[in-house]
Amino acid sequence: MTDLIDRRSFAAMGLAGSAALLSNDAQGEPKAARAGNREGKKTHITIMLYPGTTMLDWVGPYEALHRVEGVELVLAGKTTEWMKSDSGLVDYKANVAFDAIDRTDVLIVPGGAQGVMAAANDPSTADWLRRLDRTSIYTVGICTGSLLLAHLGLLKGKRATTYWKFPHMLNGAGATFVPERWVRDGKYWTSAGVSAGIDATLALIADLYGSKCAMMAQLAIEYDPHPPFNAGSVRTAPADVVEALGGVLAQRRQ
Amino acid sequence: MTDLIDRRSFAAMGLAGSAALLSNDAQGEPKAARAGNREGKKTHITIMLYPGTTMLDWVGPYEALHRVEGVELVLAGKTTEWMKSDSGLVDYKANVAFDAIDRTDVLIVPGGAQGVMAAANDPSTADWLRRLDRTSIYTVGICTGSLLLAHLGLLKGKRATTYWKFPHMLNGAGATFVPERWVRDGKYWTSAGVSAGIDATLALIADLYGSKCAMMAQLAIEYDPHPPFNAGSVRTAPADVVEALGGVLAQRRQ
Numbered sequence: 001m002t003d004l005i006d007r008r009s010f011a012a013m014g015l016a017g018s019a020a021l022l023s024n025d026a027q028g029e030p031k032a033a034r035a036g037n038r039e040g041k042k043t044h045i046t047i048m049l050y051p052g053t054t055m056l057d058w059v060g061p062y063e064a065l066h067r068v069e070g071v072e073l074v075l076a077g078k079t080t081e082w083m084k085s086d087s088g089l090v091d092y093k094a095n096v097a098f099d100a101i102d103r104t105d106v107l108i109v110p111g112g113a114q115g116v117m118a119a120a121n122d123p124s125t126a127d128w129l130r131r132l133d134r135t136s137i138y139t140v141g142i143c144t145g146s147l148l149l150a151h152l153g154l155l156k157g158k159r160a161t162t163y164w165k166f167p168h169m170l171n172g173a174g175a176t177f178v179p180e181r182w183v184r185d186g187k188y189w190t191s192a193g194v195s196a197g198i199d200a201t202l203a204l205i206a207d208l209y210g211s212k213c214a215m216m217a218q219l220a221i222e223y224d225p226h227p228p229f230n231a232g233s234v235r236t237a238p239a240d241v242v243e244a245l246g247g248v249l250a251q252r253r254q
Numbered sequence: 255m256t257d258l259i260d261r262r263s264f265a266a267m268g269l270a271g272s273a274a275l276l277s278n279d280a281q282g283e284p285k286a287a288r289a290g291n292r293e294g295k296k297t298h299i300t301i302m303l304y305p306g307t308t309m310l311d312w313v314g315p316y317e318a319l320h321r322v323e324g325v326e327l328v329l330a331g332k333t334t335e336w337m338k339s340d341s342g343l344v345d346y347k348a349n350v351a352f353d354a355i356d357r358t359d360v361l362i363v364p365g366g367a368q369g370v371m372a373a374a375n376d377p378s379t380a381d382w383l384r385r386l387d388r389t390s391i392y393t394v395g396i397c398t399g400s401l402l403l404a405h406l407g408l409l410k411g412k413r414a415t416t417y418w419k420f421p422h423m424l425n426g427a428g429a430t431f432v433p434e435r436w437v438r439d440g441k442y443w444t445s446a447g448v449s450a451g452i453d454a455t456l457a458l459i460a461d462l463y464g465s466k467c468a469m470m471a472q473l474a475i476e477y478d479p480h481p482p483f484n485a486g487s488v489r490t491a492p493a494d495v496v497e498a499l500g501g502v503l504a505q506r507r508q
Contacts, residue, residue, distance in 0.1 A: 056310075056317040056475060059344075063310040063448065066341045073343060087320045089327060090313075093345050143476075164476055181480040193476030194317065195452065203482045215485035215495045221310060222397075222418055222447030224486030225479035226435040228457045231469035232478030241469045 036209035037137075038105075043208055044072045046104040046132065048145075049094045050125065051083040052115020057142045060198035061108055064217040068205055076101050078125055086112050098128040103135035106204070110197070111143030111163065120151045130154075138187050140204065142197035146190040150175050158185040163193035164234045165246070179235070195232070198223060290463035291391075292359075297462055298326045300358040300386065302399075303348045304379065305337040306369020311396045314452035315362055318471040322459055330355050332379055340366045352382040357389035360458070364451070365397030365417065374405045384408075392441050394458065396451035400444040404429050412439040417447035418488045419500070433489070449486070452477060 045065055047058050058075075066073050077083065077094025084091055109129070112119075119125050130152055133139045141149040146162040149155050150173035160175040160183055167177035182191040182200035191200035202223070206214035231237040299319055301312050312329075320327050331337065331348025338345055363383070366373075373379045384406055387393045395403040400416040403409050404427035414429040414437055421431035436445040436454035445454035456477070460468035485491040 059313040195477040223449040
């Protein structure tokens with residue numbers, strides 16, 4: 001083993017431990033050229049977990065954010081008991097209970113199916129979300145996480161996006177659906193479905209700590225996407241693919 | 255709540271439960287036009303978990319695969335005790351212990367940093383991997399998961415890829431590093447770093463169940479990537495970004 005996978009190579013890998021921390025200051029360039037809003041400051045980021053999340057909705061943002069120097073990332077849940085993903089296949093848990101967090105700089109809300117409904121219908125969860133949102137610099141809804149923010153009235157009058165099947169649900173809550181990969185309106189960031197959280201998070205990192213830091217996070221997760229098909233959007237997928245997923249074809253004209 | 259996030263909308267969402275299962279047969283088109291190798295057959299897919307995985311390495315593939323009709327997906331670990339991700343932030347566990355699985359159609363090995371080393375150095379884990387690999391139609395290494403396969407001698411004489419920092423480690427194990435997003439050589443599939451597992455998995459789904467099924471999985475996770483920077487590859491990232499991550503700039507000329 002030692003000649004193939006040795007400790008020194010992995011220490012240099014930038015995938016774990018302190019070597020993973022990315023800093024915009026690494027090259028000693030003038031800060032002005034690439035400054036983010038939180039340059040030199042710690043940023044407390046809370047990913048809200050609940051039973052029934054779509055894993056990639058939060059693992060995408062997590063995978064980029066935990067590598068960024070200055071980011072203090074926590075996974076918060078109603079309890080720290082084990083939860084199951086929307087598929088029932090993955091077990092995960094929060095690091096810390098909602099009650100132990102009364103403020104955060106950035107609040108990230110992932111999506112899910114039945115799980116989003118349950119979270120939205122749980123008064124103590126909704127109260128905690130509203131409370132944390134009042135303290136945040138940014139609140140971020142990924143996929144149907146945006147619908148949860150909309151349900152709380154937080155996106156009223158805002159441009160926002162969500163999973164491609166639910167523009168009407170955002171609009172019905174007083175937001176204006178925008179068919180973009182991610183949207184920022186004031187302090188609210190929202191992303192399209194599931195994998196879109198990765199793109200939105202890189203934009204968020206650029207805002208917080210500058211574009212060089214975001215590019216370092218992107219290279220650290222080797223995010224150079226080359227999907228074998230151009231079918232990831234309702235606007236590019238073949239009509240029979242959209243239909244097979246129960247999509248509203250009218251959306252393709254947006 | 256009921257008018258904003260209602261059960262019927264979510265049942266139609268294709269994000270959880272039986273509604274999520276994607277089948278190439280949905281439109282009743284001639285199978286020949288889009289047949290995969292496993293058309294009409296179940297495919298048992300095992301994602302190998304160990305302590306210290308890079309979450310996105312396996313959550314990307316999982317998120318696409320669990321939606322595919324015919325795929326029987328399990329997460330296997332040495333035990334079903336809780337494990338921590340490479341960052342120490344995420345707790346997860348396997349559905350089933352290695353000992354309970356003696357064959358699989360597709361074996362997927364995600365990467366990690368110290369965790370890959372520990373898994374490679376654990377004789378019972380290495381034995382199980384070799385045993386499962388002998389039964390598989392395909393064995394897939396994501397990111398540094400490829401190095402684990404290489405360490406077992408499985409990639410000798412094969413074209414393969416891995417995380418951008420480690421071409422020498424693949425080559426040193428008798429494989430030939432290829433700077434592509436994913437590579438297939440015989441029954442071995444390997445992908446570039448972390449996020450590349452999503453692309454490789456969509457190609458795998460197309461091989462198993464046809465391109466329409468893969469496109470449905472892609473649309474289900476709205477994988478229409480628009481990273482805000484073109485910095486996800488050592489061949490496209492600015493030199494100072496590569497240097498800051500400790501990259502070998504010579505790789506850029508490959």
